[in-house]
Amino acid sequence: MTGWYMLTIIGRDQAGIVARVTAVLYEMGCELGETSMLRLGGNFSMMVMTHCDSSQQQIQQQLEPVIRDLNLHLHIDAIDGHLHDHIDPNMQVSVHGADQAGIIARVTAILADNQFNILDLESDVGGTAQDPVYVMHIVGTCLKEVEQVSAALAPLHAAGIQIRVRSLDTLIG
């Protein structure tokens, strides 16, 4: 047991959720590690890595009033967590096109075949309700060359999916 937990909190978005949830954790003596908060389709979603001497049940109980008050859903997992364990991406894949079913599945299947390890993925649907446009950004690590990955994804161009692969070179100075 490392004392690390992953809290997943979702619900209808409103101002003050982060402040109230993190205040409870702070008062309990929990330390926060890496966190992510996103608004997805009007829904609040947050994942919080927290280190705490309290048990899973104690965290659940302490957060319960805020969760109930803000009409949120809370899920807690004990995890094997580490800080200072970042991997820098070396490749980025940008995808856009008229929205259609299966874009993400088809793109990521090809990336998986090329041993591309996704570190971060975000996708969104923009445009209008009549003409939705799908946009996706993926960064990750891959030992293959940009040209090889690009060639592997090329067949998707025929389906109207625009894909650009480029290398990422993090400047260390």
Place this chain on the structure above:
Amino acid sequence: MAVLPILTYPDERLKQVSEPVTELTQERLAFIQDLEATMRAGPGGVGIAAPQVGRFERIVIVDVSSRKNIKHHGRLVLINPEITEWEGMAIAREGCLSVPDFTGNVIRAERISLSALDEAGQLRQIDTEGYEARAIQHELDHLDGLLFLDRLVSRRMDLYQRKVYQK
């Protein structure tokens, strides 16, 4: 040559503004050798500034020649460097020898012109762009007590595309 210890954030000394160099003494030239050895000892380091090793003088070294398919000037020792012109903007990911285990996206000028003294005390004018221009701007920031963290625009990826200039 010696590899010098690198100051790491949140060491307050990294916020100090460095002083111009007035004389290129033998001792200072020897220091520049050590500074370069320190840069090359770091994994993937393409630049270093004197204040990163606790010497608050306006000296930086940049060498991006290890990177594929980019224009560069090879090994550059820049003393009292001044950027005289900026053009364009680009976002790319940076990290720092003084900020271990953290990288993020930073906006920099795409092309710059600068003047600086070299190790022989000769005034040089350098026009550069892209990755080398980014590395120089990153190192010059150290001379003014700025880290890439002060210029961070995002951790995650961006929709901004790197500008490509056609000659």
